[in-house]
Amino acid sequence: MKGEIDLIKNKIDFKIDNQSKENPLLKELFMAAIENETLWISYLGVKRDIQPIGLFSQYGRWYCPSYCYLKKEFRLFRCDRISEIGLSVRNDKMNLKETNLHDIINLLSIKKEYELFVELTPEGVEKYKSNVSPYHRISIDSKGHGVIKGSISETEMDFLADYFIQMGKNAKVVHPIELRAEIKKKILELSVLYQ
Numbered sequence: 064m065k066g067e068i069d070l071i072k073n074k075i076d077f078k079i080d081n082q083s084k085e086n087p088l089l090k091e092l093f094m095a096a097i098e099n100e101t102l103w104i105s106y107l108g109v110k111r112d113i114q115p116i117g118l119f120s121q122y123g124r125w126y127c128p129s130y131c132y133l134k135k136e137f138r139l140f141r142c143d144r145i146s147e148i149g150l151s152v153r154n155d156k157m158n159l160k161e162t163n164l165h166d167i168i169n170l171l172s173i174k175k176e177y178e179l180f181v182e183l184t185p186e187g188v189e190k191y192k193s194n195v196s197p198y199h200r201i202s203i204d205s206k207g208h209g210v211i212k213g214s215i216s217e218t219e220m221d222f223l224a225d226y227f228i229q230m231g232k233n234a235k236v237v238h239p240i241e242l243r244a245e246i247k248k249k250i251l252e253l254s255v256l257y258q
Contacts, residue, residue, distance in 0.1 A: 071097065073163045074117035086142040092127045093118050099160045101132075105147035106140055107226040112151045113140065117164035128167040130157060139171045139216060175217040177239035183209035187233030220245050 074096045095102050096115040103112050113129035116137070120126070125142040132153070179199060183191060185207035192201075199213030215223060224245040227234045236243050 070160070073161075073165075086125045088145055088148050089118065089125060089142060091148050092142060092145075096127075099156075099158060101151040101153045101156050103149050103151040104140070104145045106145055107222045108146070108229060109222055109225045112153060113138075114157060114159055116159060116162050116167045118142070119164065119168060128164065128171055130159065134221065137167055137170060139219075141219075144222075171216075177215050177217070177241060179211065179213045179215045179223075179239065179242070180237040181211040181227065182235045182237060183211065183230075184233045185209075187230055190230055190233060215239075215242070217241075224249050 074093070091102070092115050094100070096117045099114075101112060101114045103110055105111075112132040113127075114132070115127050115129045118125055118127055127140045127142050127145075129138060129140055130136070131138040132155070183201070188201070188203055188207060188209040191209065191211070199211045201209050201211050203209045220242055223242055227236055227242075228246060228249060236246060
């Protein structure tokens with residue numbers, strides 16, 4: 064029993080703060096971390112296979128550090144951005160049972176943070192608002208145009224690039240320039256594919 068308690072202590076961390084988003088999938092993520100399971104998730108509308116390490120809460124949000132099989136590295140996933148979840152059957156599952164949550168948090172905390180600024184058309188505002196859980200604060204002017212502001216992590220660039228590409232001409236990322244570059248790279252890859 065002591066061994067199990069020690070294992071659980073290495074899988075969850077939280078600070079007392081107000082949770083601003085609903086997180087209905089926390090139990091599934093936590094149990095996958097405890098049981099060393101791999102999952103598929105829909106993150107910002109993009110499917111990924113992950114292996115959760117644990118959960119932690121900070122600044123009113125829950126996070127799930129996980130191994131991402133697509134990127135072949137540890138990534139930080141915001142739980143309120145996960146809309147679907149299920150068990151994944153992989154032959155290359157790793158044994159992360161003894162992996163300490165705090166070690167992974169420290170590893171991921173050296174990743175850069177960026178200020179996000181995105182302009183939306185009125186159609187973009189509607190698409191953004193229709194999402195199950197909008198990700199950042201949005202302000203809307205009298206003509207229906209919107210602006211998204213917030214901060215993002217370096218680990219979110221890939222997901223956000225896919226997300227804003229899906230919005231087409233209804234969303235224009237002003238900064239960070241790193242996200243703009245990632246979007247351009249993905250669009251170029253698509254254009255080469257369809258030549």
